[in-house]
Amino acid sequence: MRADLSDLNAFLAVARARGFRDGARAIGASASGVSEAVRRLEAGLGVRLLHRTTRSVVPTEAGARLLERLGPALGEVEAALDVVNGFRDRPAGTLRLNVPVSAARLVLPAIVPPFLAAYPDIQLEVTAEDSFVDLLSAGCDAGIRYDERLEGDMIAVPIGPRVQRYALAAAPAYLNRHGRPEHPRELLGHSCLRGRFSSGTMMVWEFERGSELVRVEPRGPLLVGVGAATDLAVDAAVAGTGILYLFEDWLRPYLERGELEPILEPWWQAFSGPFLYYPGRRLVPAPLRAFIEFIRR
Template sequence: MNAPPLASLNDLHTFATVARTRNFRRAAAELGVSPSALSHALRALEARLGVRLLNRTTRSVAPTEAGQRLLDRVAPALRELHGALDAVNAFRDSPLGTLRINAPRAACAWVLAPLVSRFLAEYPGMRVELVADDRFVDIVAGGFDAGVRFGESVQQDMVAVPLGAAQHFVVVAAPAYLAARGTPDCPRALTAHSCIRVRFPGGQYYRWEFRRGSEQVEIEVDGPLATDDMHVMIAAAEAGLGLAYVYAQYAAPAIAAGRLVSVLDDWRPPEPGFFLYYPSHRLPPAGLRAFIDLARRIHPDNRP
């Protein structure tokens, strides 16, 4: 009689999910099991293999050297298997499965929320996991089917699909601030003003971009507050802390109410658009293909 295998396909999928997410709770939620059941399953796998695969602390989980070697070999094979199973979806009237998308918070609110609602209504066999995250995320390592970013932020080895209309930025300040400090008449005048700096989650500061005709400039501003949350930027600008560079949609209610005033309108910031992207070396799953087709039907001007 043949001995049972040391690890089943389900065991390997479970291990790869924990190793990828590096968090038992997130992995358990993704797999639909309890964290304690997941931990027990991983310990049983380690016992059968006779080697520790994961280093666990109260705050983190990370693969050991042996675990990383196993993950490096297993992850591509699991992706191939998932791709093979997804190929069956091509023969269904409607795709089945889960679509995982990583996107900035603004894209989730303005572009993806209505699109996802329409998608789920048209494809009831699908589920969507939409993760709002302003960081630049490796969607392959994170186990996502696709991501959303501005066009210039998408890596060259990705397929990018336009998603919705261009997004506009404005520079705003409270009327009281402008009365006290004056109104800047050109981007370079911002260096004499208090500005609310845009800080990326990775720690870098955004240089404010402007364009007038063929002239483009980038200004490194300064000020007492830096944040990656535009709601905080607008609240700080309303309080008179300085000028803020924000999405026009975020600032529109405060401008309409007179709490903020837009400046440098003749130096209009660039108008970037959101793009849905996925790896060029991987055939998109049926659910993602259906999502892209829907986006192009809703926004016909974004066809390639």
Template sequence: MPNNHDESSLDLLSIFLAVLEAGGFRAAARRLGLSSSTVSERIVQLETQLGVPLLIRTTRSVTPTETGRTLAARISPLLAETRAALHDAASSQREVRGLLKINVTGAVMVDILPPIIDRFLQRHPEVRVEIMVDDRLVDIVAAGCDAGIRYGEHLAQDTIAVPIGPRQQRIAWAAAPSYLAARGAPQHPDDLLDHECIRLRFSSGALVAWQFERGDETVRVDPPGRLIVGVDGVSAAIGLACGGRGIIGTFENWLAPCLQSGELQPVLHDWWTEFEGPQLYFSSRFTSAPLRALIELVKEERIASVSSTRRGEHRN
């Protein structure tokens, strides 16, 4: 590959991976802070240098050629290792320095991750943090991220996961007193088919499933939903539920303020579903200094939380 080209090979390869991850030139350009034409030009430049096409372009999609797919699979871990090395170099001083980039589901952005990041920034003033909010199950390495936060995702063999936030969470259902006074409260999950329901939809297009558990019994219902809101608008959906527009099901911790104020009342409480809390996951091979600092903070808070719980149990 010639050495006198305008753009470094590393930059061109990073742009190539960004296009594959984003699924197109426009989305990659937004992520990279470049124009679509610039991204397209850089891909052409890389293909010219290599002498082979890497992408198949149509008016509706961009997909890799076989050569492009093979190249992406080989360079993704190499670029991740390079980023980790650069992060460590930036963090080699007494203070932890550099960029921490994490890919997270929107579910942790309401009340779990923000206070943790706030404490992390206070402790490490020389660190910059970029949070990519994405409800798709993306490859964190291919996305150029140090780590990800997900619920119950199947982890690759070389991936480590540590709990972040609550160990256990629940999906709860609730409705406004005015709605329940007018329509009555459902006694069984199947009764929801006769109620006005507020459903949430992932960015992938799939509706958030409504699954109920009580003892050994599991029931899944799929009410049509008079109102469907994207998960990014969950606060508005909760507000509409408080206004009497129907029954909503989502994270209990999201509904807790309205349940405590009386704006919402529990529905089908015996059927609320419990599940494992979120996990911070990352490659066991590439751990930057800022990421190690975040892991340390998360583990410290976990130990403090367990100790506090035990002291409370001892007093009782």
């Protein structure tokens, strides 16, 4: 059968949002209109695509299979139509980025305002999460991640600082009570504020000085989700609860104000900065192309 593209787009929005109201909001339509589009699509296909309850909307097995193939396909249609954007005086449209919380906090603030000022016809949508996602299935044009998490078929463009460091710090009051570590292994005897990734993996604290590399799995009274709850750990460190291991740039304001004191700074490990990445197998939409050119400049 021939399915209307608007009906397919409505199904895609509802399936991703897990709800008719949120799906309708995502594409700027009414909930009733989106619901009718999905019913029309199901009737034409002769198969149920969504399980509907009063609390949730979940794709059926058939719906999940359609969603898996439909996201990339509609992305290609959008990219093909976007070719005409190149004939405009100024690129227009929506640019959707998926980034880690650290990039939303430390990298994008210096880039987003001047970019939007330079391209007033572009609307930027940013989703911040620390799990690695399939960009096309998630409806995103590009993402920001660190090089060890990039897939092989992606094109990567440097963005933000090219070298970053993990810093170790605690409140002066905590260090006055418990002492100042002189070697990373001494952290095993301290209260440490730890992080856990969304995958469930615990964050390992790594230190390096010369040719010596030390990995520590500390213990402590607080465990937070990396990214979303990191500010809670920072607040706890400032309050004197324990020692924190985090991006140096994230902690710099607290260090400069004296709310936190650097620990073992000669051991702080440096690592390469983040990359903007996008699929190399599709046409590059005009808003993304403008963003790439902007960060390269």
